[in-house]
Amino acid sequence: MSDGEDRPARTTVRTITDLARLAGVSAGTVSRALAGNSLVNTRTREKIVSLAREHGFRPNQMASGLRRQKTGVIGVVIPLGHDTRQQISDSFFMTLLGHLADELTHEGYDLMLRRVVPGDDPDWLDRFIGSGMIDGVIVIGQSDQFERIEEVADGYRPMVVWGNRQEGQHHCVVGTDNRLGGRLAAERLVAAGARALAFLGDTGPMEFAARFAGAQDIATRRGLPPILPLPTHLSPDRAGEEIARHIAAHSGTIDGIFAATDTLAALCLIELRAQGIAVPQDVKLVGFDDLPIARQTVPPLTTIRQDIAAGARGLVDLLLRRLAGESTESLVLPPELVARATA
Amino acid sequence: MSDGEDRPARTTVRTITDLARLAGVSAGTVSRALAGNSLVNTRTREKIVSLAREHGFRPNQMASGLRRQKTGVIGVVIPLGHDTRQQISDSFFMTLLGHLADELTHEGYDLMLRRVVPGDDPDWLDRFIGSGMIDGVIVIGQSDQFERIEEVADGYRPMVVWGNRQEGQHHCVVGTDNRLGGRLAAERLVAAGARALAFLGDTGPMEFAARFAGAQDIATRRGLPPILPLPTHLSPDRAGEEIARHIAAHSGTIDGIFAATDTLAALCLIELRAQGIAVPQDVKLVGFDDLPIARQTVPPLTTIRQDIAAGARGLVDLLLRRLAGESTESLVLPPELVARATA
DNA sequence: CCGATTCTTGCAATCGTTTGCAAGTTGCGC
DNA sequence: GCGCAACTTGCAAACGATTGCAAGAATCGG
Known part of the structure; x- marks a missing residue:
């Protein structure tokens, strides 16, 4: 694999026209040859293709895109x-x-x-x-x-x-199916013994609203009190504080938390631990997404998987x-x- | 005044020429107007600009890119x-x-x-x-x-x-400066009392090699035995197993691990816990990157931050x-x- | 009122590639 | 040797926006 060979003064061949001149054909022929178009003679095509490779020629995608009306x-x-x-x-x-x-x-x-x-x-x-x-x-x-x-x-x-x-x-x-996901989460919380549920996350975005609604479906069906929304932002720096405040305000009154995302759930887990609340003994927690982090929390996070x-x-x-x-x-x-x- | 052609679809103004026809000027003028070019009369420009907005016209970036020889x-x-x-x-x-x-x-x-x-x-x-x-x-x-x-x-x-x-x-x-990062990590491990160090991760990629070399610098300087490389892949599914095997094979003989990334460190933490090894009592651990996850492990991960x-x-x-x-x-x-x- | 400026604007070439059309070749059967 | 395919290839017109140049319009000083 030695490339010590001296290349003869390599004329810079930028355009299809340059290449055409080199090959002694017209630009149109080069274009057809490079496209593997059967209209062009096999020998001509091979010559052009090898010449193109040798000079490292690449057709300009802008020009091609403009003409073909598609860009790839x-x-x-x-x-x-x-x-x-x-x-x-x-x-x-x-x-x-x-x-x-x-x-x-x-x-x-x-x-x-x-x-x-x-x-x-x-x-x-x-x-x-x-x-x-x-x-x-x-x-x-x-x-x-x-x-x-x-x-x-x-x-x-x-x-x-x-x-x-x-x-x-x-x-x-x-x-x-976010609503179904919400139902699965709430069902799990309830099956684990939770009765007073909260939803951790902003219910504004459509996906989150559906998750919340799904969980609420289950609460209603089981005759539980309405689910308490605990809104937060998504960026971890702001969310951390907000979650801490939520937990401090409601510890003791809630025993099941459905977090809108695993990221929020992981933060929540940290805060629960910091405030001496045992998971899952005192509070059950379910996340959403099944991000890699869900496997790595302590204890590992029960969650709703999106593929x-x-x-x-x-x-x-x-x-x-x-x-x-x-x-x-x-x-x-x-x-x-x-x-x-x-x- | 109209050009006499029956054009029912006057709403579709795709090209600068369409817009020019609508404004009763030439394509060049439209181009200049849209570019905010001072060469064009203020009133003409305003008319063109408002017409463009009204019809939701956007200049084709392909054509523009081709002509200007830059694409943005x-x-x-x-x-x-x-x-x-x-x-x-x-x-x-x-x-x-x-x-x-x-x-x-x-x-x-x-x-x-x-x-x-x-x-x-x-x-x-x-x-x-x-x-x-x-x-x-x-x-x-x-x-x-x-x-x-x-x-x-x-x-x-x-x-x-x-x-x-x-x-x-x-x-x-x-x-x-990966090498410096490696030094910082190893110094921390040593300061925490570790003497037999290992490097968790593939040393092939250049960045990792430098981190490893930096750690080795410190080991050499302190007269410690050479650092033991524990190669792994990066995808968590494969890495998890590999790490478990490494730990099982070397538990007891090493007391300080420098992980090439926080992701690996977090996995490592899980495995150490699973095998009943206490961190930081039995083994010290330092990661690299300071990803969000570093804050969320239990215990939180000491790491080398990249900005x-x-x-x-x-x-x-x-x-x-x-x-x-x-x-x-x-x-x-x-x-x-x-x-x-x-x- | 005229010539010289300064503004505006249109014209047409250009960016590099693709492709319809037609011209030029070759080959073939008769 | 002719006519008719079937191949190859070149020519030139697109694709849509930009821009140098020059012409026409407006302004101004004298």
């Missing part, structure tokens, strides 16, 4: 409606993003990532779609932008959204089918109780 | 040399990515994310750079591709790499300066000991 890029946008700091810490979205990158790469697409703050730019979605840079878009999380997304959905097909499914909505969504990898596969699969012109139904994934030691 | 997109590439599954679980890279997205958005750039497996495609870096889609590139992690990156660095300026700094290297790098946000700022700052034609030095960030309860 899928936009992934994360609207930060509630808590601007959210993503940095929320490993759920990041994990989903990782899987999306896998899937899209595998399908030959590149991924263009954009974080937006809808409050600052109400036009965030149209701007991204209208940029001409992307063939389709995946929206990660509806945040508080449900209406905005609905508006766009009618006029723009290649869009799939991660989030919660609503009755009769227009946009194609992939997500966990993130399946979600990513679903998002990409549906998007590709929409790109191909199919019209697709939304995909609702079943959550799953993972019983560990906190409830 | 920065490529971020993650080479997966060692462990293909790595990224999914490694929240360090994901957190860095989040901060990068923040910084780049703030500077008006979009982010194109690409994951590559250099083993499958030795040409990964040139391919990305040569695509014409990006104005510059940030490489996250040198992986085992140091040489490849060096080769490219001489011919392509707008590239900055996250990783470890080597003596006399050509490419511009931002990263923590990820500062790293992201540095990467973007250096890249922008290189785009502006400056030539820049590498940036080495100081690690910091965060003393908690495991050592």
Whole structure:
């Protein structure tokens, strides 16, 4: 593998025209040859291809995209409606993003990532779609932008959204059945002996609202008192304090906590321990997501699992089918109780 | 006045030419108006701008990029040399990515994310750079591709790499002083009373090798026996088992563990507890990164902090300066000991 | 009122690739 | 040797926005 050979003055060949001159053919022929187009003679093609390799030529994707009216890029946008700091810490979205990158790469697409703050730019979605840079878009999380997304959905097909499914909505969504997840969580708490339940987390975002509603379903069905909402932010620095305050205010009156995410549950566990409350003896706790951290808390966290990898596969699969012109139904994934030691 | 053609679909104004027709001016004028170019009369500009807003017109970024020879997109590439599954679980890279997205958005750039497996495609870096889609590139992690990156660095300026700094290297790098971090970790272990040290993690990747070397520096200086390497993979599923085996094999003979990352340290903590080994009484443990999880383990993890946000700022700052034609030095960030309860 | 400035605006070339069309070749059967 | 396919290839027009240049309009000093 020695490359000590002196390369003869390598003329820089940037454009397809440069390469055409070198090969003694026209630009059109080069284009066809590089595309593996059968219209071009085999020998000519081989010559061009080897010349291209030798000079490290790569066709300009901008020009190609402009002409073909497709870019080979899928936009992934994360609207930060509630808590601007959210993503940095929320490993759920990041994990989903990782899987999306896998899937899209595998399908030959590149991924263009954009974080937006809808409050600052109400036009965030149209701007991204209208940029001409992307063939389709995946929206990660509806945040508080449900209406905005609905508006766009009618006029723009290649869009799939991660989030919660609503009755009769227009946009194609992939997500966990959050309400069912909420039911599973509450059922587990109740089965473990809890009677006075609380929900830890902001009930504003659609997903969380559904989880809360599911838990409330069970409380109602069992004739338990209504579930107490304990709102928090998502960034760990702020959430820690807020949780501490909630626990201090309600310790003794609640014996079961359903946390909106594992991240919050883990923080909650720390605070409970700090305030001398035993889990699961004094208080039962169930999280949501089944992030890696759920396995590593002490005691390990009982939680509701979302299949993130399946979600990513679903998002990409549906998007590709929409790109191909199919019209697709939304995909609702079943959550799953993972019983560990906190409830 | 109308141009006489019957156009029922006057709502679709996709191109600058459509808008020009609507405004009764030429395409060039529209382009100038939208660019806020002072060459165009104020009244004309206002008319065009309001017309553009009204019809939701957005200039096509592909065409613009092609003509201006710049795209407003920065490529971020993650080479997966060692462990293909790595990224999914490694929240360090994901957190860095989040901060990068923040910084780049703030500077008006979009982010194109690409994951590559250099083993499958030795040409990964040139391919990305040569695509014409990006104005510059940030490489996250040198992986085992140091040489490849060096080769490219001489011919392509707008590239900055996250990783470890080597003596006399050509490419511009931002990263923590891993060797110093290793020293800090080992010093802490020794100060806490440990004498027989082990390093938990693969020593292949450059960053890890430097951390290991730093720890070894201290062991040598203090006349301690050489540090025992306990290699593992990074994905938690495989790492868990491997760690359990390591601990079982060496319990009793080692009393201080320096883990290559907090993720590994957290897993290690679980296994130590499972095998009845008390931390920090029987074994001291120090991690690396100071991820959120470090605060949430029981007991909380003593670790070496990398300032990820500062790293992201540095990467973007250096890249922008290189785009502006400056030539820049590498940036080495100081690690910091965060003393908690495991050592 | 004229010539010289200064503003505005349109024209047309350009970025690099793709692709419909037609011209040029070759081969083949008769 | 001719006519008709079947191949190859080149030409030139897109794709949509930007920008140098120059022409037309407006302004101004004398």
